[in-house]
Amino acid sequence: MSYFFRKIGAYFFVFIVYFISGKLSLYLSSIDGYSTPVWPPAGFALGFVLIFGNRVWLSVFLAAYFTNTHFSDPDFSWLETFTNNPQNIFISFGNSISALFGAYLLKKYSDSKLNIFSVKDLLSFFVLAGPAAAIISSIIGSFSLLIFNIIYKDFLFQTWFTWWLGDSIGIIIFTPILILTHKWILKEETGMRLILFCSATMGTFVLTLTIFFVTRDWEKEFIQYRIKTDGQIISSEIENRIFENLRVVKSLGSFISVQNSLNKKDFDTYAKSILDETESVSAVSWNLKIPHSKRSLYEAKLKNDYPNSIGINLKEEGATKISPIKEQYIFVRYIYPFPENKAAVGYDVYSNPVRREALNIAMQTNDLEITGKVNLIQNDSDNSGFLVFYPLKRNDGEYGFATAVIKITSIIKKSLIGSDQNNLCVQILEGDQNHSNEVYNRNCITSQEKIFSDFSHVHRTKIGSHLLTFRIVATKEYFDKNLTNASRFILIISSFLTGLLGILMLIILGKEKSIQEIVEKRTFELEKANRVKSEFLANMSHEIRTPMNGVLGMLTLLEETNVDIEQKDYLDNAKKSVLSLLTIINDILDVSKLENHKLEIIPTETNIYKLCRDIQLLFQSDVIEKNLKLNLDFTIEDTNLHILVDENRLRQVLNNLISNSLKFTPSGIITLAVKLDPSRNFIEFCVHDTGIGISEENMKRLFDRFVQLEDARTKRFEGAGLGLYISKQLVKLMGGEIKVESILNIGSTFKFTIPFHQVDVPVQTIIRIESQETFNLKNVNVLVAEDNLLNQKFVRKVLEKEKVNVTIASNGIETIQLLDASLLNESRKYDLVLMDIQMPELDGLETTKRIRKRRDEYQNIPIIALTANNMDSQIKEYLENGMDDCVKKPIILSELLNSIYKIFSKSNEIKQ
Structure with missing residues (x-):
């Protein structure tokens, strides 16, 4: 049963991978939309057959079919979609058979274990798996498109070649990836080889795709721009010529209406004058409306003006016949030019349904109207067109229509300028977007219209009650002249080179095992x-x-x-020189730790307001010395806010930024601002100064190592150029980011954020000893374990100035002995131990461990490490083994006193 489910799972996995990769690969199709220069699913299909065997053929077939068939069209059911796309069955069959054929060739003529690192097997793979196997799918696929009228014959070779090349490249690139992944899962290959191969090939392939999409979009935009431009020119020209007809008709109507006695000679003379000025009007006429009672009178006039006239007539089945008796007639009274239009003399235009509809609308609206598409009665090889009717009433009471003949073919030919425009498909449609009839088309082939439908221009215009649509569509000839196919060539060549790179990578990685040791x-x-x-x-x-x-x-x-x-x-x-040297040493060590990824962030509960106040007090003397101001703008309401953050590293960043501002601010104000992000996800620190500022060019390298923004020969400010680099790295390690804004000679603003993780502190009443500012160490007994005589002297002197009782021990053994001896004398009991780490006989760490194992009152005595060791791992070790705090050497008095203050503050907390 488990074997059955594994089998079904494998089939489903093959289907999903092929289907997803196929849908994504459709975006790589060329502009015609029916060929893809690179087809990754071909590589996946072959790889799956090689891995799972021929039994996955059905999954490949179904996946290929669903890839090429779109079932989302709401106008068609699934069955209709299936029957309307028979070509997809043949394409899917070709894709799956191609994979079987390629697997057969490889298994027969290559290593059955698919040792793709072998040069011989790689050559077999390059020839047999790609080009040879892809022939089947490309032939079946391209001919199925031709047979089912998806493409036309001229596109066959191009489609076949692109298809064959696309499948070949897809196999060369993606089949090795699939095989190598399979071997890695089976632990036959290392993950590093897989990563190296995939990163090389896929990195190049992604770059290729990026260039392809950019180039193809440019090509599309170029073709669409050309189509839009040419389409606008053609549409405007057609529209202008049609409206020229309308102007001619109105001009003719004005002439007819003002003539007191209209005759043929006057009509012909005026008609000739207006036709000579335009190339778009084929003929003009005066169509008179009369009742039957006047028929004989006007037939006589027709006979007089046109001796060969048979009177008022109509057309039936292509033959001219005398019109039967009707209540009224609208017939051609005068027409110019006569020789080409003699068949129209006396024609009852009201007898034709299309003409009659237009005439009725013109009479109702008393305005110009055109007919739908009609077959003109003039003898012409191409006699389709429109008639324009302009209703008017003469001074003598005659009512009729000034009429113009619009021959569509003539207008289109005169509207197309240049070889490019003559290669376009031009359609004229009548009606709205939902229901339209084709009036005219030129150079339009249905299959081409389908391929190039995205590259078209549509223009609509309304004449009378008719909505005309001009549709200009690209053709193959137009594409050949205007499309460079750069995107196709780039994708083909780059993908082919990617395949070659993959093969080269496989050869190189094949040597990796021999040098692995x-x-x-x-x-x-x-x-x-x-x-x-x-x-x-x-x-x-x-x-x-x-x-x-x-x-x-x-x-x-x-x-x-x-x-x-x-x-x-x-x-x-x-x-100051010693402290400057100390800062440089600290910075160099920090940089070393950062580069070796040894610098750790240790979050602790930290009172942000207190931290900022301490920093403000730390710099107070320097600020006063430079006659500056250092303001703290703490906008968070809760001054007892505790967050989880590495307090020491946060303090280091703020110290660096404020020290920097202090250095480069000759006068004015430095502000440390703290605020909480509205989303309460981040807390922002901002150090703003009114200093000399930073140029835009220098800001680009401000956070680099060992960077100073002055020339070394003319520098005015001290520093190794590490502070900002370290600050940026520390902020990044704490999960935030830092940025700078500056205006030269105005000031600078450094902002950084860190994640906001609030720590709830229970509400309690705490009684501490004095505040740090008024802290008094008088009569406190301190045991100092220090082997260096100079350091002993210093510590003793500075503590005695604070009225502290100091006892010196030269090593750990003496320290233990002094603690033991003090138990016998209540007045000499020790309140604190300052412990050096490196001491002879018994070091400070081991001494601390022994003290913490005591069973007397000294088991929990506060111990502060005094050490020249600066590595985080070392300090962490000291704290984990029982020390309460650590003061680094060289000892700065304020830091030592601050550490002692913190120790005694904690030990004197009383909860009520």
Whole structure:
């Protein structure tokens, strides 16, 4: 039973893949819509037969049929759709048979295991699977289109060749992808080979498709533009010539109405004068309306003017007969030119139903009216046309119609200018869009109209009560002269090259197995080198930071002594230089961690308002020194808002941006603005300054590494050019994005967003010790574990200035001993341990572990790491093993005091 379902599942899978790829591939069809330069389903069909065997033939057949047949037309039922598209059965049969034939050739003349990496088998595949197999489907498909009048004979070879080439290219590109995917599923090939092959071939193929669509759209627009232009010219010319007839009729009517005594000579003279000025009017006449009582009188006048006239007559079955007695007649009294129109003299136009309908409308509206399409009674090889009737009443009481003859053929020939326009199909239709009759067509073949129906121009005009539609459609000859077929050639050539690239990739990947071990060995060596590099950076960071800590510490202590103004200035400069060097070291390490993907984002609960206030206070002295203002614009109402974010990295980004603004703002205001996105998905931070600004050209490289926007020889501002690069990467790692807006000499605005993940903080009353600004460490007992004598001296001095009781231990063993000894003396118990990490005999990390395993009151004593190690992984390790916080060396007094403040604030929280 399970085998049956797997079998059905395979059939269904084949059907779905072929059907979807087929529907998508129809968009690759050429402009005629009946041939596709690349047909990927042919490749899928062959691949499925090779993988699943001949039994999937039915799935391929059905999928091909449903691909080519549209069942969505509401005017036809499914049965009518089936019977109206018999060619699709033959096309589907050809596609499925072609796949069977190609699989047979490959299995017979190639490796049965489909080793597509072999050069020999690739050559067999290139010849047999593609060109040879595609011959069957292309022949059956193109001839079925011809037989069922979808295309015409002139298109047969072009359709066959495009079909054959499209199937061949589809097989060459997509069959290897399917086979390689199947082998990967069976674990016979690696995923990397599949990815490399697919990325190379499909990347090139997608690029090819992009160029194809752009070019084809350009071709379509060009042809449509040409059709529209030529169609407008032809339609306007036809319309103008028709309206010229109407003007001639009205001119004739004006002449007739004002003549006191109209005679043939005067009529012919005037008619000749107006016909000489136009090429569109074939003939004009005066059609007089009389009752039967006056018939004999006017027949006599006709005989006098036209001796060969038989009187008022009509046409029956092509013969001229004397009109029977009627109540009234509307007959041709005068006509010009006579020789070509002598058969019309005396003709009772009211006897013809089409003419009578137009005459009645003209009499009712008392306005100009035209007939529908009529066969003119003049002897002519092409006698179809219109008659224009203009009703009028003469001064002597005669009532009739000034009439003009419009010969459609004559108008069309004179309206077509140039060889391009003569190659167009021209149709004139009478009626509205729902019901119209063809009046005239020129160069129109039904099959061509169907192929090129999208490339047409339609113009409508109303004459009297008739709506005429002029339809101009492209023909094969028109396309041959105006279409470059660039899109077709680009798709064919590029797809063929894509197929060749795929074969080349298969050959190259065939060598991959033999060098795989070498690559793995080399990869291991590179990873080892990378580890060595990371260890080297960590060690160098520690070795540089340790003496820097001593330098900075001594400078800090020296700063507290009695120094004069000049010495104070020297100290400030030295301290700034050390801090600048420290920033550069930190930035270089951060860049290294970013490049090695070792920098981790560790979200914690963070009070955003407090963070921003701390940063504002941090820069306050620098701001005052430069005579600037640093404002905090916190627009979020809840100042106790806690979010989940990496507080240290967010602080680093804000510090970088504000430091940058401070550096490049000689005067004015710096603003740190914080607001919440209305959707509450993001929180936005904005640092705006009134500084020197950034040019548009420099903004393009602002976030690159080691970029400074000044010439190195003339630079005024310090920095390694890493801060903004690191900031951008950190914001990206936190899930946000950063951008800059700036106007030169006006100011700059740096904005970045991070995802907003609110953390609910329980409402509670918290009693803390003093605020950070007024925090007092007096009489606090601190144990400092530090082996470096210079660092011992610095830490002791700065803490003693804060009235702290300091005890020094040179290693972890001494630290444990001092803790044990203090238990016997209540007044010497320690409140805090400052723990160096690298110490002799027992390092700080192991010492911390031992303290946390104690069973006395020191088990939970606060421990702050003092370390020159700066790697995130190291700091994370310290915190995970029991340390409460970490202060990096070189130690900055404000950071140390802030860390101690946080430790004691947490330990003194009392919930009520």
